[in-house]
Amino acid sequence: NETLYATCATPKRFWASWHEECEDWLQEMLYRHVKGRMPTQQDKSIISLYLPERLLEITRYFTLFDKDVKKIARYQQYFAVQEILQAVKTFDEKGNRQSGVIWHTQGSGKSLSMVMLARYLFDDPDFKDPRVVVVTDRINLDKQIRNTFAHTRLTPYRATSGQNLVDLIQNENARIITTLVHKFDKASKKHTRLDSKDIFVLVDESHRTQYGEMHIKMRQVFPNACYLGFTGTPLMKKEKNTMIKFGLRKPIHVYTIADGVRDKTIVPLLYEGKMVEQTVNRKAIDNRLDMITRHLNDRQKNEVMQKWSRFERIASSLQRIELVAFDVNEHFLKHYKTQGSLFKAMLVANSKIEAIKYLQSFEDLGDLSAAVVISPPDQREGFDEVNGEPKSEVRKFWDKMMRKYGDEDSYEESIKDDFVSGELDMLIVVDKLLTGFDAPRATVMYIDKPMKEHSLLQAIARVNRIYEGKDYGYIIDYRGLLDRLDEAMNMYSGAGLEGFDPDDLKGAMYDVKSIIGALRQSHSQLLDIFLPIKNRTDMEEYEVRLANDELREEFYEVLSKFGRNLGIALESEEIYNAIGEEELERYKRDLKFYQELRRSVKLRYSDGIDHKEYEAKMQKLMDNYISSDEVIRITNPVDILDEKGFEDELERLQTPRAKADAIRTRMEKRIEDKWDENPAFYKKFSVRIEETLEAYREARISEAEYLIRMNQVKEDIKGGGSGIYYPDSIRKNENAQAFYGVAREVGSRYGTGKDDEDAYGELSLEIEKIILRNAKVDWHENPEVHKRIEQEVDDLLFEFGKTHGIKLSLDQVDEIIESVKTVALRRF
Numbered sequence: 001n002e003t004l005y006a007t008c009a010t011p012k013r014f015w016a017s018w019h020e021e022c023e024d025w026l027q028e029m030l031y032r033h034v035k036g037r038m039p040t041q042q043d044k045s046i047i048s049l050y051l052p053e054r055l056l057e058i059t060r061y062f063t064l065f066d067k068d069v070k071k072i073a074r075y076q077q078y079f080a081v082q083e084i085l086q087a088v089k090t091f092d093e094k095g096n097r098q099s100g101v102i103w104h105t106q107g108s109g110k111s112l113s114m115v116m117l118a119r120y121l122f123d124d125p126d127f128k129d130p131r132v133v134v135v136t137d138r139i140n141l142d143k144q145i146r147n148t149f150a151h152t153r154l155t156p157y158r159a160t161s162g163q164n165l166v167d168l169i170q171n172e173n174a175r176i177i178t179t180l181v182h183k184f185d186k187a188s189k190k191h192t193r194l195d196s197k198d199i200f201v202l203v204d205e206s207h208r209t210q211y212g213e214m215h216i217k218m219r220q221v222f223p224n225a226c227y228l229g230f231t232g233t234p235l236m237k238k239e240k241n242t243m244i245k246f247g248l249r250k251p252i253h254v255y256t257i258a259d260g261v262r263d264k265t266i267v268p269l270l271y272e273g274k275m276v277e278q279t280v281n282r283k284a285i286d287n288r289l290d291m292i293t294r295h296l297n298d299r300q301k302n303e304v305m306q307k308w309s310r311f312e313r314i315a316s317s318l319q320r321i322e323l324v325a326f327d328v329n330e331h332f333l334k335h336y337k338t339q340g341s342l343f344k345a346m347l348v349a350n351s352k353i354e355a356i357k358y359l360q361s362f363e364d365l366g367d368l369s370a371a372v373v374i375s376p377p378d379q380r381e382g383f384d385e386v387n388g389e390p391k392s393e394v395r396k397f398w399d400k401m402m403r404k405y406g407d408e409d410s411y412e413e414s415i416k417d418d419f420v421s422g423e424l425d426m427l428i429v430v431d432k433l434l435t436g437f438d439a440p441r442a443t444v445m446y447i448d449k450p451m452k453e454h455s456l457l458q459a460i461a462r463v464n465r466i467y468e469g470k471d472y473g474y475i476i477d478y479r480g481l482l483d484r485l486d487e488a489m490n491m492y493s494g495a496g497l498e499g500f501d502p503d504d505l506k507g508a509m510y511d512v513k514s515i516i517g518a519l520r521q522s523h524s525q526l527l528d529i530f531l532p533i534k535n536r537t538d539m540e541e542y543e544v545r546l547a548n549d550e551l552r553e554e555f556y557e558v559l560s561k562f563g564r565n566l567g568i569a570l571e572s573e574e575i576y577n578a579i580g581e582e583e584l585e586r587y588k589r590d591l592k593f594y595q596e597l598r599r600s601v602k603l604r605y606s607d608g609i610d611h612k613e614y615e616a617k618m619q620k621l622m623d624n625y626i627s628s629d630e631v632i633r634i635t636n637p638v639d640i641l642d643e644k645g646f647e648d649e650l651e652r653l654q655t656p657r658a659k660a661d662a663i664r665t666r667m668e669k670r671i672e673d674k675w676d677e678n679p680a681f682y683k684k685f686s687v688r689i690e691e692t693l694e695a696y697r698e699a700r701i702s703e704a705e706y707l708i709r710m711n712q713v714k715e716d717i718k719g720g721g722s723g724i725y726y727p728d729s730i731r732k733n734e735n736a737q738a739f740y741g742v743a744r745e746v747g748s749r750y751g752t753g754k755d756d757e758d759a760y761g762e763l764s765l766e767i768e769k770i771i772l773r774n775a776k777v778d779w780h781e782n783p784e785v786h787k788r789i790e791q792e793v794d795d796l797l798f799e800f801g802k803t804h805g806i807k808l809s810l811d812q813v814d815e816i817i818e819s820v821k822t823v824a825l826r827r828f
Helices: 023-033 040-050 052-061 075-088 110-123 139-150 162-170 185-188 213-221 239-243 257-262 284-290 300-312 316-335 351-364 391-406 408-421 451-462 512-527 539-545 549-571 573-581 581-605 612-625 644-649 654-677 679-697 702-721 734-749 757-774 783-805 808-828
Strands: 063-066 070-072 101-105 132-134 157-160 176-180 199-204 226-231 253-257 269-273 345-346 369-375 425-429 441-449 473-477
Touching: 023 257, 040 052, 052 063, 052 110, 052 239, 063 075, 063 110, 063 441, 075 101, 075 110, 101 110, 110 132, 110 139, 110 226, 132 139, 139 157, 139 176, 162 176, 162 185, 176 185, 185 213, 185 351, 185 783, 213 679, 253 351, 316 345, 316 351, 316 441, 345 451, 351 369, 351 391, 351 425, 391 408, 425 539, 425 808, 441 451, 441 644, 473 734, 512 573, 512 581, 549 573, 549 581, 679 702, 734 808, 757 808, 783 808
Parallel strands: 101 226, 101 253, 132 176, 132 199, 157 176, 199 226, 269 473, 345 425, 345 441, 369 425, 441 473
Antiparallel strands: 063 070
């Protein structure tokens, strides 16, 4: 019914769908290739991706390596390049190639789009000796883009200074140049000029600085170039007008925030505004404590009280930082830290000194691992004009970082690495890392800084990258940055996003209360699955209802969705206050019931479903919010050979049929896992299980007899008894028994050697010797070893047949050899 595509070994969450933008072309191709019926979605996808000319084009220009990861273009990258090529092959009134802007929302792969475009430009005969200049305004972006190009077959040159940029421009071999925008100041003063119309300037417009004076200086150096602006945030109305001055007409290609959310290339953002009392008093603290501790037991409440008692003794400005830090600490500790280091947080502070004070607050609390990334202090930061208080803390902090890391780059890169893939929980920033920084595990952003317009949109996009188990990016705002989303925000004068076109902002941000609808819908879907249940107190009826594999999988999916939505609801003060205690209690009771049902049916039907990313979340909900007389643990079903563990799990099931089902499905799973180790051995059990199940389904045996027989098969597996006769020579040799079973089974099937058990026993011992002789380190992946084993077993079977008068055909020999190799690969 649908199509997803990706390169080999791409994780499931990164597989993409294709949305054909050339609709007229698609309809024409469907008319040509699909006859006599209505085209399906699969027809459309096959034509879009596999029509020969399209497939070859995607393979040639739109498949590349990003570091060591092979990637293929998403549809918006493919069509953006097509639209750009079409645009730049048209000319303006001055005879220059048409320029324009490409707006692809944050996280949609703009850097890789630039690489794909460059590859196409260099190979298209319409362009004579093209050159590509990539312009950014930040060092880290310049490095990143240079490295992205370097991972492909293209060779980029990075301008290290203004003079170096001049040298590279004059060097015809430098076909790809990356540079910071301010280096054009030097180049223009040197009167460096290149008149070619086949120069393509790809401008990263993260701060829009390129529309000003520097754009003029770029024009002085490349007067006839084609300028292509790549931006990740929507253009403001005034910027759209300014574009025209520089020949940037309408956007060439647009991929909006809503598109990214729909395609699941980014996660949607949830927004919650919080209010912090500027003048903190005991009443305010008590009210806050009541809210924070509403789910805690008495011991936990006392611990929180002890932490809070210290705030009364702190000055007001620092007190506010301490209050926000405590709120952030409790929120992250309760909702994210419980899942290990899976998810991360960023905190945006208003100034460097506040960032450092936040760090000190988190260190005092002692719950989270936090770090600060700031730019170097300048001369003005020795003193602050407010109250004239010295700010030597910033200088001291910076000097400490330099002693620890050596230089600014090492300091920033080390902390970034620890945040992206290490144990760091919280990254505190002021201006740095709010644009162009990609950390998929960053899930929640706490903002305590006035921000507006595109800088705000770029900042919050740090938490919209997809990651396993991440459904939303969460923005918690302590400054009232967006339009009022709650009456509690009335004291703020929302900074607003009035300058943007509403359509451009669609899908950028959702009020956290929007999750209420999703919560209610997923709850209804869960209940709908069990509408046919007559006796709501009969757990057996619920379990039997889920005997169907597809319905059971749907149940797992819907329950996970319900649990995730409930988790967000319980995490948010706004939702908690809006939805009502009675409704939330009903949801919590149902979650407990269906989680218990999920555990039972996983045990009963031996499901190894891949919902590990949600296990920690589900457990956290059960632990934090739902009281229970028993501890509910979400565990993987134990192996049937773990006698005590398996018996303990079986005791949870009530009826003989449920227990028999659990034993059967667990044995089937074990047989499937172990089959290749000894096919003949496990085949006997598989047949017995099928015969018993068939007898029960046809009502020839009772539930009790069904359970007795399943228990007997289980005991036979554990004891190794399967009805297979083994010659005395291999009675205690499990490896030889496996090879014996393979050879005898093939021989019996072809009617040869039925009475030669001892001869087959000797054969199996010789096969074992061959395998032991050749099974060296890493032999599984060594084709030479495989060929040697095949040849030696082939020779052995020839001698075996000649010695014992057993005629083995070529097909029999080939089948035995392949089966022997399969068994050997599993056992050795």
